[in-house]
Amino acid sequence: MTACSILGGAGALGGALALRLAKAGHDVWIGSRQREKALDAAHAIKARLKCARIDGAENREAAARGEIVFLTVPYAVQAETLRLVAPQLAGKILVDATVPLRPPKVGTVQLPAAGAAALEAKAILGDGVRIVSALQTIGAEKLASGEAIECDVLAASDDADAVETVARLLEEIGLRTWHVGPLANAAAAEALTSVLIQINRRYKIAQSGVRITGRAKNAEAARGVSVHAVEGLPLLGPGDDLPALLLGALGKNGFTLQDGDVLVVAQKAVSKVEGRQVRLADVVVSAQSRAIAPEADKPAEIVELIRGESDELMRVRPGVIIARHKSGVVAANAGIDASNVAPPEAETVLLWPKDPDASARRIREAVQWGAGVRIAVIISDSLGRAWRLGTTGAAIGVAGMKPLRDRCGETDLYGRTLQATIVAVADEIAAAASLVMGEAAEGVPAAIVRGARYEPCEESDLRALLRPREEDLFP
Numbered sequence: 001m002t003a004c005s006i007l008g009g010a011g012a013l014g015g016a017l018a019l020r021l022a023k024a025g026h027d028v029w030i031g032s033r034q035r036e037k038a039l040d041a042a043h044a045i046k047a048r049l050k051c052a053r054i055d056g057a058e059n060r061e062a063a064a065r066g067e068i069v070f071l072t073v074p075y076a077v078q079a080e081t082l083r084l085v086a087p088q089l090a091g092k093i094l095v096d097a098t099v100p101l102r103p104p105k106v107g108t109v110q111l112p113a114a115g116a117a118a119l120e121a122k123a124i125l126g127d128g129v130r131i132v133s134a135l136q137t138i139g140a141e142k143l144a145s146g147e148a149i150e151c152d153v154l155a156a157s158d159d160a161d162a163v164e165t166v167a168r169l170l171e172e173i174g175l176r177t178w179h180v181g182p183l184a185n186a187a188a189a190e191a192l193t194s195v196l197i198q199i200n201r202r203y204k205i206a207q208s209g210v211r212i213t214g215r216a217k218n219a220e221a222a223r224g225v226s227v228h229a230v231e232g233l234p235l236l237g238p239g240d241d242l243p244a245l246l247l248g249a250l251g252k253n254g255f256t257l258q259d260g261d262v263l264v265v266a267q268k269a270v271s272k273v274e275g276r277q278v279r280l281a282d283v284v285v286s287a288q289s290r291a292i293a294p295e296a297d298k299p300a301e302i303v304e305l306i307r308g309e310s311d312e313l314m315r316v317r318p319g320v321i322i323a324r325h326k327s328g329v330v331a332a333n334a335g336i337d338a339s340n341v342a343p344p345e346a347e348t349v350l351l352w353p354k355d356p357d358a359s360a361r362r363i364r365e366a367v368q369w370g371a372g373v374r375i376a377v378i379i380s381d382s383l384g385r386a387w388r389l390g391t392t393g394a395a396i397g398v399a400g401m402k403p404l405r406d407r408c409g410e411t412d413l414y415g416r417t418l419q420a421t422i423v424a425v426a427d428e429i430a431a432a433a434s435l436v437m438g439e440a441a442e443g444v445p446a447a448i449v450r451g452a453r454y455e456p457c458e459e460s461d462l463r464a465l466l467r468p469r470e471e472d473l474f475p
């Protein structure tokens with residue numbers, strides 16, 4: 001979590017930023033010339049977001065509190081505000097949203113003599129403050145509404161690391177950021193505001209913005225990989241429209257899906273909406289299951305379900321049955337979640353989706369249709385690994401991506417050609433997602449992994465990732 005201060009945070013843009021940053025779980029300090037006004041603005045957000053960690057202070061104190069400080073005041077008072085807080089900004093990142101508008105001619109570009117408001121900020125603050133000029137093209141109203149933002153942020157700075165830090169923070173509040181070059185290039189974004197104001201007026205658009213098209217060839221290297229929890233879903237039950245609920249939760253979190261994102265959904269969530277709950281009291285137990293039950297030290301009903309869900313029981317030991325699920329995945333107890341089973345009559349257990357690949361495909365189609373993006377979907381569960389203790393998130397179903405990434409033919413650090421490097425990228429992504437999803441108690445049934453490199457594929461399924469039985473060295 002980052003401590004974010006917003007100077008002028010009781011205003012239109014600052015207030016909207018404060019809301020989104022608080023919603024994303026950051027510590028927010030609203031700054032104002034008047035402490036009371038800052039406190040009122042903080043209380044108003046707290047009233048909307050009970051869990052918000054937000055407070056108000058006079059601008060100087062707010063600047064002192066933040067690791068990243070946003071400046072959201074009119075151009076007319078940019079310089080005086082910066083002079084006031086300059087000592088508190090030393091060594092920090094300042095995100096300057098100032099647009100050098102000179103009312104009443106706000107629809108005409110009027111850049112200052114220095115070239116840009118951001119360069120004037122630099123003249124005041126010197127090299128000791130890491131200035132990132134950004135956000136000029138993002139409408140405050142849109143930001144405040146909580147709706148998905150389709151416009152991009154153009155960030156100009158002489159400090160690439162600072163832009164990277166700011167981009168990650170803004171990504172968490174649903175804003176995609178592009179580093180557009182040195183601080184001097186802030187002039188372009190500052191000038192664009194007047195252009196957008198003209199467009200708003202002429203075409204009656206509420207708040208127009210800009211979006212950069214095209215796709216980075218090496219997005220992973222340029223941006224790294226990020227993982228975002230999808231929180232706030234209600235308790236799920238049979239028949240619930242999971243894709244719609246996921247899209248709703250993403251919207252509420254202010255998160256916008258992008259082409260290439262991977263949506264990882266917990267198997268439990270999918271199983272619940274697909275009605276895969278079974279009451280043990282309803283299970284008809286065969287003689288064979290009854291015979292296996294003592295050896296497995298499990299209720300015969302569970303053994304019956306495991307057998308019904310799998311093609312083969314590979315090992316039976318006290319407390320666990322290793323089974324090959326009908327999907328081909330080898331898993332303890334065929335993936336059946338029986339963690340709270342006792343006594344059998346009263347309990348319900350959860351089976352895996354019947355066809356996890358098909359579930360992934362359905363979710364992908366619906367989410368793509370709803371969000372207008374091309375993504376991949378992984379259904380994940382926590383699986384144990386042979387010869388290693390502990391579980392990790394792993395894929396049990398995929399859609400829209402090849403679950404393996406063949407790196408044969410690429411070169412290593414020393415220029416040698418990789419001969420046999422095949423990466424289980426679907427499992428890697430599922431494991432990354434599990435870092436924020438956790439087990440059921442955390443209540444985070446899905447996550448978005450952004451920036452991971454994988455091969456998109458319309459006809460994919462998880463079987464490509466499963467070792468053929470004839471290649472099994474330990475049959």
Ligand SMILES: NC(=O)c1ccc[n+]([C@@H]2O[C@H](COP(=O)([O-])OP(=O)(O)OC[C@H]3O[C@@H](n4cnc5c(N)ncnc54)[C@H](OP(=O)(O)O)[C@@H]3O)[C@@H](O)[C@H]2O)c1
Nearest residue numbers: 008010011012013032033072073074077098099136139140
């Ligand atoms: N609004 C947008 O959609 C938008 C979008 C992108 C960029 N921007 C830029 O972001 C900055 C803030 O825009 P905004 O629309 O949020 O502004 P705003 O709501 O009019 O003002 C923001 C805050 O600045 C302080 N302020 C306003 N007038 C002042 C004055 N005469 N003297 C001293 N302080 C004053 C006030 O804070 P206190 O009274 O609490 O001290 C106010 O709450 C501007 O540079 C703007 O061009 C705005």
